[in-house]
Amino acid sequence: MRTRFIALAAVLTMALAGCSGEATDPKQPLGQPKAGVLRVLAGSELADMQPILDEAAKATGVQVKFTFSGTLEGAQTVVDGKADSAYDAIWFSSNRYLTLLPGGAKKLGTQTKIMSSPVVLGLPNSVLQQLGWQDGKVTWSQIAEAAGQHRFTYGMTDPSASNSGFSALVGVAAALAGSGSALTADQITAITPQLKQFFAAQTLSAGSSGWLTDAYQKRASGADPGPKVDGLINYESVLLGLQGLTVIHPSDGVVTADYPLTLLAAANSDARDSFQRLTDHLRTPDVQRQIMATTHRRPIAPQVPLAKEFTDASPVELPFPGTEQAVDTLVSAYFDKIRRPSRTVYVLDTSGSMEGDRLAGLKAALIGLTGVDNSLVGRYRQFHAREQVTLLPFSGAPAAPVTITVDPADRQPALDQIKRTADGLVADGDTAIFTSLETAYQLLAQQSDSDPDRFTSIVLMTDGENTSGVGLDDFKRFVGTVPDRLRGTPVFPVLFGEGSQDDMTAIATATGGKVFDGRSQSLADVFKDIRGYQ
Numbered sequence: 001m002r003t004r005f006i007a008l009a010a011v012l013t014m015a016l017a018g019c020s021g022e023a024t025d026p027k028q029p030l031g032q033p034k035a036g037v038l039r040v041l042a043g044s045e046l047a048d049m050q051p052i053l054d055e056a057a058k059a060t061g062v063q064v065k066f067t068f069s070g071t072l073e074g075a076q077t078v079v080d081g082k083a084d085s086a087y088d089a090i091w092f093s094s095n096r097y098l099t100l101l102p103g104g105a106k107k108l109g110t111q112t113k114i115m116s117s118p119v120v121l122g123l124p125n126s127v128l129q130q131l132g133w134q135d136g137k138v139t140w141s142q143i144a145e146a147a148g149q150h151r152f153t154y155g156m157t158d159p160s161a162s163n164s165g166f167s168a169l170v171g172v173a174a175a176l177a178g179s180g181s182a183l184t185a186d187q188i189t190a191i192t193p194q195l196k197q198f199f200a201a202q203t204l205s206a207g208s209s210g211w212l213t214d215a216y217q218k219r220a221s222g223a224d225p226g227p228k229v230d231g232l233i234n235y236e237s238v239l240l241g242l243q244g245l246t247v248i249h250p251s252d253g254v255v256t257a258d259y260p261l262t263l264l265a266a267a268n269s270d271a272r273d274s275f276q277r278l279t280d281h282l283r284t285p286d287v288q289r290q291i292m293a294t295t296h297r298r299p300i301a302p303q304v305p306l307a308k309e310f311t312d313a314s315p316v317e318l319p320f321p322g323t324e325q326a327v328d329t330l331v332s333a334y335f336d337k338i339r340r341p342s343r344t345v346y347v348l349d350t351s352g353s354m355e356g357d358r359l360a361g362l363k364a365a366l367i368g369l370t371g372v373d374n375s376l377v378g379r380y381r382q383f384h385a386r387e388q389v390t391l392l393p394f395s396g397a398p399a400a401p402v403t404i405t406v407d408p409a410d411r412q413p414a415l416d417q418i419k420r421t422a423d424g425l426v427a428d429g430d431t432a433i434f435t436s437l438e439t440a441y442q443l444l445a446q447q448s449d450s451d452p453d454r455f456t457s458i459v460l461m462t463d464g465e466n467t468s469g470v471g472l473d474d475f476k477r478f479v480g481t482v483p484d485r486l487r488g489t490p491v492f493p494v495l496f497g498e499g500s501q502d503d504m505t506a507i508a509t510a511t512g513g514k515v516f517d518g519r520s521q522s523l524a525d526v527f528k529d530i531r532g533y534q
Helices: 044-060 071-079 096-100 125-131 140-148 163-177 185-199 209-221 236-240 269-282 285-295 324-338 357-370 376-381 412-423 433-450 472-479 501-511 523-531
Strands: 016-018 037-043 063-069 089-091 108-113 115-123 154-157 202-206 231-235 246-248 260-264 342-349 388-394 402-405 455-462 491-495
Touching (some): 037 044, 037 071, 037 269, 044 209, 044 285, 071 096, 071 376, 096 324, 108 269, 115 125, 115 236, 125 246, 140 185, 154 163, 163 231, 163 324, 185 324, 202 209, 209 231, 231 236, 236 246, 269 285, 342 357, 342 433, 357 523, 376 523, 388 412, 388 433, 433 455, 433 472, 455 501, 455 523, 472 501, 491 523
Parallel strands (some): 037 063, 037 089, 154 202, 342 388, 342 455
Antiparallel strands (some): 108 260, 115 246, 388 402
């Protein structure tokens, strides 16, 4: 099919959400500074603070307008200076990593901790009994040993996309290093075998804590076709909100999110006044109790006693790495050496309607994952060592697939091949979406016969509706017939151009995936977002 192409403007990768009862347009900036309004760049998990902020607006006259962002994206925005005029404050689960970046600390003004939540492990009582951990007294080393023996499974967020996964990785590494001091880059090689043990039990990944929790619950209820996952590594606050999980605080320590609401150094005097009034209000005993009851996060105010649901009153706090190099080495090792490698089939629409800027955007998105993006986010979202990538172009029928595995000893040949393949894509013909998806599953089945121990996923990028081959209902029936080892292999459709939102949603629902919106941001940004779920 051919349709007239309407240029899509690349905008911020963060979705906007309004608090204090006022919705905001995600395609519009927050506007100029305004007395009584605090423009805050924040982690998406803080959406649950909206009812409390609504009440705070009535009490203080300060309205919070949120822009939600991933932790790394937010850090990049601050360090690059792009936050200076766009926001008055930031509010992420931690500022530790940001302050390690060159120039990061100078961008920050007053920091006021509002609440806290350690990153811990949650498992059902039945699993704890099998493991002999009923008393809750267990170390990260013991957890790693049991994980390496595949005695339980768990889900965790991607450390490059979500602070809960990042904190878990840092905490486990610090505990296994056992030095009692900040983890160094030199120590990571020594503990890599134990870390590989620990992450051998991870069977579910996600780019956000919220999606991870939803996916876990859907698998537990049977709404998601994937195999059930025993437990989760996540914020204590998230785990306390789930039924059937017991929170385990490893005795050798945790990394805690302390949620500092932080004024930017560039903020004007009106913003400083609003910030002070708001933080003073949020730290009052009554509001601290409300935060604890509503969000399951721990109060900062010492005069507010912990609720009974917090079974460990004061878990040991593990040291955070002291240098950016240590963090970079750890996260890079996680992807390149430690966790199970990934296998992805990219199902790419090259029908006639993709001709021109659309195909150019698709090529740029793929090439952007080959290491040409040197931004903070780009470094961690590129194709990793050991990763297996299959590019499956399609128009009226699937074309010949190209499968590339990134050699840890020499990545460049594989990355160059991906670039050449992307550059060679040509637009022409009809659109066989569902036949091509079935082909992708068949390819994964063949690949997993000889190499099964990988995270598997499918990315679908199409700008139109299905015009050739089998239909949606046929595809749904097909998904029910795939081998057990591929049950739960998610499809991540990208909504783009004239693509059918209903069809993309149905594909994601049938496979346990997630729809990504490519209509309001560049495909390059969308593809980087998807990386957090692979």
